[in-house]
Amino acid sequence: MKRAQRACVITQILTENPNKDFPLGYFAEKFGCAKSSISEDLQIVREAAESTGLGYVETTSGARGGVRYVPYISAELAAPQLIKFSQELADPDRVLGSGFIYTTDLMSDPAFVTLAGRIFARHFAATDADMVVTVETKGIGVAMETARLLDMPLVVIRREAKVSEGSTISINYFSGSADRIQKMSLSKRAVKPGSKAIIIDDFMRGGGSVKGMEDMLREFDAKTAGVGVVIVAGHGEVKKIGSYFPIFHYDDTGSVCKVTANPDLLK
Numbered sequence: 001m002k003r004a005q006r007a008c009v010i011t012q013i014l015t016e017n018p019n020k021d022f023p024l025g026y027f028a029e030k031f032g033c034a035k036s037s038i039s040e041d042l043q044i045v046r047e048a049a050e051s052t053g054l055g056y057v058e059t060t061s062g063a064r065g066g067v068r069y070v071p072y073i074s075a076e077l078a079a080p081q082l083i084k085f086s087q088e089l090a091d092p093d094r095v096l097g098s099g100f101i102y103t104t105d106l107m108s109d110p111a112f113v114t115l116a117g118r119i120f121a122r123h124f125a126a127t128d129a130d131m132v133v134t135v136e137t138k139g140i141g142v143a144m145e146t147a148r149l150l151d152m153p154l155v156v157i158r159r160e161a162k163v164s165e166g167s168t169i170s171i172n173y174f175s176g177s178a179d180r181i182q183k184m185s186l187s188k189r190a191v192k193p194g195s196k197a198i199i200i201d202d203f204m205r206g207g208g209s210v211k212g213m214e215d216m217l218r219e220f221d222a223k224t225a226g227v228g229v230v231i232v233a234g235h236g237e238v239k240k241i242g243s244y245f246p247i248f249h250y251d252d253t254g255s256v257c258k259v260t261a262n263p264d265l266l267k
Contacts, residue, residue: 003044006038007044007048009031010041014045019069021067024042054072071118078119082248090259095252100233103203113145116230117144117146117148121146129197129198130192133197133199133217134155134157135158138202142200142230155191159185165189166189168185168186168187170185171216173215174208186216192222199217199228200228204232204239210227210240210244229244230247232244233250233252247265248262
């Protein structure tokens with residue numbers, strides 16, 4: 001292959017396997033050329049990735065040496081999409097009352113899921129987490145994309161225990177959205193003791209579901225490395241959890257529905 005062809009194939013391999021280390025020898029053997037040639041190819045790939053604002057190619061240390069593709073989305077690229085989705089979310093027809101809006105269609109929209117996943121992957125890239133955790137059902141898409149981009153497994157907490165998951169641990173938690181006590185369950189095989197997790201939730205009003213997930217992790221002697229929430233309702237109101245990273249803020253005051261993107265994402 002010519003250098004340009006090799007660069008295209010290397011780009012495809014790296015971007016399809018985000019945050020996964022590839023030794024230079026892997027590419028050298030694949031293309032039948034010297035590691036020095038691969039290093040020059042990678043410089044082309046690195047410059048192309050950075051110029052698009054969609055990630056960067058990082059050199060990995062160690063005896064074998066190698067590279068990985070780290071997903072990223074620049075504020076310049078994210079801003080117009082965030083504004084577009086903010087306007088869609090602010091549509092008065094989405095208002096359901098009691099501080100809720102209809103989001104099912106967007107949580108299943110590949111463009112929306114991809115954007116949210118990239119934002120969370122960028123924000124939590126430096127954490128030492130072992131997995132991504134969410135509770136069924138609407139947040140699964142965003143959580144899955146976040147896990148894929150971070151090269152981590154996804155753990156889904158169930159509302160009800162499933163026979164197919166074997167022995168489970170169940171806890172009760174207070175759901176502000178339902179205004180009642182609810183239950184969540186997780187297989188005993190799903191989480192290793194001492195693990196660290198990134199929690200992803202689709203919509204948060206009081207923070208009851210996220211607190212429930214944190215309590216569940218503690219049952220496994222696991223810790224929370226970070227919390228990402230797609231939409232937070234009642235911006236400025238006291239939540240049941242301390243720290244979290246939102247993408248959108250939603251405020252419903254009377255007949256006015258206001259949705260704004262996290263200002264830190266627009267810088």
